[in-house]
Amino acid sequence: MAPPASLLDRYRGSTFEPVYATKVTVTGGEARHGRASGKVRSDDGELELDLRLPVVMGGEGGGTNPEQLFAAGYGACFHGALSLLATKHRIAIPDLSVEVEVAFGRDPIDGQHTLTAHVMVRLPGLELKVAQELVRATERICPYAKLVRQGIVSSVRVLV
Known part of the structure; x- marks a missing residue:
């Protein structure tokens, strides 16, 4: 289901008003380096990925x-x-x-x-x-x- 077009309505407040917030934690994995072998996990568990350094940057690939x-x-x-x-x-x-x-x-x-x-x-x-x-x-x-x-x-x- 698509979100409502009302999300485009202008906000008239004087301070930032969050509509949604998330938190993602990155840990280092086997190389203890988030970019090379990290693990990514969101606070709600909906996102869980392995990070890997791309081959063109000297890594093994195999992850995002x-x-x-x-x-x-x-x-x-x-x-x-x-x-x-x-x-x-x-x-x-x-x-x-x-x-x-x-x-x-x-x-x-x-x-x-x-x-x-x-x-x-x-x-x-x-x-x-x-x-x-x-x-x-x-x-x-x-x-x-x-x-x-x-x-x-x-x-x-x-x-x-």
């Missing part, structure tokens, strides 16, 4: 990695937001697909690492202008698109 998880989350969120907008505007897009390419690489600014993300939206049968307007509107409301464009409120705490 943070880039795939980020791409999946970004793609699912963008697809969902676009679907809600289309429903609200009574635009039928039965064959909508969203492909997200995430790359992990060297950052020329600080010499360390960074990510890039590129979204490709397929809207077969839709007039180009309508498709472009719908995608631009989605970029403004999709939380992942907002995250990659303007950052996110975050914190890092140490627990011992």
Whole structure:
């Protein structure tokens, strides 16, 4: 069942109001390195995965990695937001697909690492202008698109 278009209703509060929250724990696995051999588990048990370093990065493969998880989350969120907008505007897009390419690489600014993300939206049968307007509107409301464009409120705490 698709979520209601009412999720698009504007919030008028003065502080962040969570609608849903989740917690995921990553442990290191046999290599004691989350990225290379980690285990991922959500607090409700619905997500349980093995993390593995991709072969091209010197790993053995055989599991997912943070880039795939980020791409999946970004793609699912963008697809969902676009679907809600289309429903609200009574635009039928039965064959909508969203492909997200995430790359992990060297950052020329600080010499360390960074990510890039590129979204490709397929809207077969839709007039180009309508498709472009719908995608631009989605970029403004999709939380992942907002995250990659303007950052996110975050914190890092140490627990011992």
